[in-house]
Amino acid sequence: MVYQLAAETAADQGLASYSDHLIIAMIVAYAVALFLFALEAAYGRRTALKGDRLVPVGAAAPAAAAPGAGGSSTVDLDAVPEPGGGTGGDGGTGGDRDGDDLSVSVRGSEPQASASRNVLGAIAVAVTGVGFLLNLAQIVTRGLAADRWPWGNMFEFVVAISLCSVAAFLYAALRYQARYLGTFVLLPVVLLLGIAARWLYTETGPLVPALHSYWIAIHVSAAIVATGAFMVSGAAAITYLLSHRTEAKRAMGERVAGIAAKLPSPELLDRVSHRFVVIAFPLWTFAIIAGAIWADEAWGRFWGWDPKEVWSFITWVIYAAYLHARATAGWKGTRSAWIGVLGFAALMFNFFGVNYMFSGLHSYA
């Protein structure tokens, strides 16, 4: 990489201001999508979701499918080839056309999954997609203007984290029908971007020598992607806690009205939350290791208990605890959801609190 003097990059000023306009456009797009998602959450109809494309239960969750446990439910397996291959208790023997039709029986505990749905939600997903593209364009133009990786300061981190959270959310929405998370993911995204544009904004500029390393690309990228996924997990965990309260109230015979009544099923949220921790945790582990390698090159030690390192470690330990909690009797459900929320709080504190409250080698805020 070539690091030019600021004076020489004057020609790139055009690009830099272009990227500044994109920030506004992107925030507007996300805000509009947020509004539409909120409308869907409030006025949509609670609809059952198709069973085949729900979030898979992660490796840590013990299967509940003991023989004879629960009712057998239909899982719409991809491409069951012939109409005869239905599901029926212990399955009748095929005596059909070819004599070799599959007769399938599936027992499982697919949750009764439903969420508030409305056509506005589909539009909101599309608008989120537009916001995502604007976000991407913003990062690319800023990178080009500065002639470096566009994540060298707080402002740039926030923009990149938003991109990853939204990407993770879009993936969840398209792959797992999880667009019910839209409100909960876009709310922090819009807030963060607002804070970033208002208070953290810094001119496009060169990096200090400590950041001249390809490890910045590796370490920071991994941390940003993991943060994006943790954010979706955190959003799902918070929604889970709300939805779980609703369920509890229902179970006690109370009538639940309003948005609370339309929250998606808690089991579903629990799975989404776990799924994204499972994706993010190894990435976060890798980010910490890459950071240690970089610290080893730059500062002469791979681990030095700098506040940033400490909080990355704390975050990591809390998420490790989350994964354990899910394998520990009595800690599943709400308790592990709270641990997930705690992990997310630690992550955010690491991001904002540590940069502004403590002095350390990482304070490039």
Added chain:
Amino acid sequence: MATTSTRKGGKKRTDGTGGPAAGDGADAAGGAGAPGGLSPLGWARWAWRILTSMRTALILLFLLALGAIPGSMLPQRVVSPDQVAQYYTDNPSLAPWLERFYLFDVYSSPWYAAIYLLLFVSLTGCVIPRALAHLRLVRARPPKTPRNLGRMPYSARFTTGAEPERVLEQGRSVFKRYRLERYGDSLSGEAGYLREAGNVIFHIALLGLLVSLAAGYAFGYRGNMLVVEGDGFANTLTSYDSFYPGVAADQDDLAPFSFTLDSFDAKFVEDGGFSGQAESFAGEMTYKDHPGGPERHHTLEVNKPLSVGGVQVYLLGHAYAPEFEVRDGEGEVVFDQPVPFLPRSEDPGKTADGVVKVPDALPEGLGFEGVFLPTAQERTGEDGEPELASVFPGAEDPAVTLTAYSGDLGMRQAQSVYQLDTSRMEELGESGTLRPGDTWELPDGAGEVTFTGYKDFATLQMTHNPGRLPALLSASLAVLGLLGTLFVRPRRAWVRASAGPDGRTVVEVAGLGKTESTANGQEFHRLATELRDRLREDPAADGPASSKE
């Protein structure tokens, strides 16, 4: 028996096949009550079970996170000893109390060590039995096919004209990713061993990481050193300005390398909003592994340490060493060398302070306190008077100002090279602004001093940490293990082929995921369908009833 919801209530699952269930065993002691009237051995066993339970691990993990917090709030000796000293000055009554709880050394404190050691004992006690159980499982044959496959979470059934033998033969190739075992009229298969292996590897790699860290701490050393452009350095204890050996480090046997800092170049952003921000530092160095070894070159930069003889040499900082030539009252040149001046920490212009000591000057020793300004400019100070300040960290227009003293420098006592003990000296006066080449004639014929130029100097850190590579290796293994444990699905599958009443063969395919996942059902179904399709197209399967197509 569990009901549909297993989220609450802590019911343990039974998967009916007797494999080591996730979290079983480890969980077993979770809620164990205290054993009444037990023998010492019984107590020990009970304590061990509690310690190695999942719940204890969970609590210890929380403590590990919680205990790390004060270390980020309070200054730590490992990170910034000066700030600890500052804290003592600012909070003289509180600081000793915090000290009692090791709150300035959290990460090397006995209580923090207790947490992580307990955690790792728990981990060992938890993982070793699991590893052994897994090993047995890997060596054992997949378990016998259950009688009623229809009760498995996934089961499919179809008939074919192929012979049972033929079905099982095809079954082998369809379920090729499973380890298969033949039991009578059926195949029993198991796959996804890597999940459990990954889990064991991950946890053991964490142990490896801890051991590597401990080894680095015990056997490593770290030292700081300041080297002026053109000067050399040999790796001996006495060459260091400060040296921090590990508790078990061998200080008499340091790696015998040496190097010279041939030149040093610092660049700063010149214009625009980022003016003055450091842009790049580069030191050219010539080094030798050992005396008499071949000379090599290295360009030292912030992210490019020199690696020599198991020691890493890092660039920590950079500043300037103005050069002075001093003649004493008798006209002799008694001093001619660069003197490192230390930059003031908060000053963006890198104004630096230093002292020049000339104890051998005649008739009386000379000493100077000086200020070095890399880019000196007159400006109006806060009091309205013009003052000289450095406006840029690069040496664009360097200047020094000196205050001269004469008398006894007190060199018989050990003293810092950055401080002048003026208690037995008399102030001679202050120089004006000196630019390179300027000479200041001292009053009273005490001599003269010439500011001849400046050199760059680098502050370096040498570290030797034998735990570096093992730590990296352990950490990498941990990530690999983690991927295995999080993404591999352990599962079992069965194929049974028996002759039906109508002469056709009845084929049953069943699957059981030890971890529930919709992906399991999909995989089993895909394989069952593939088996059926193969048999359909199989010429060898032209049995009695498949003549329709």
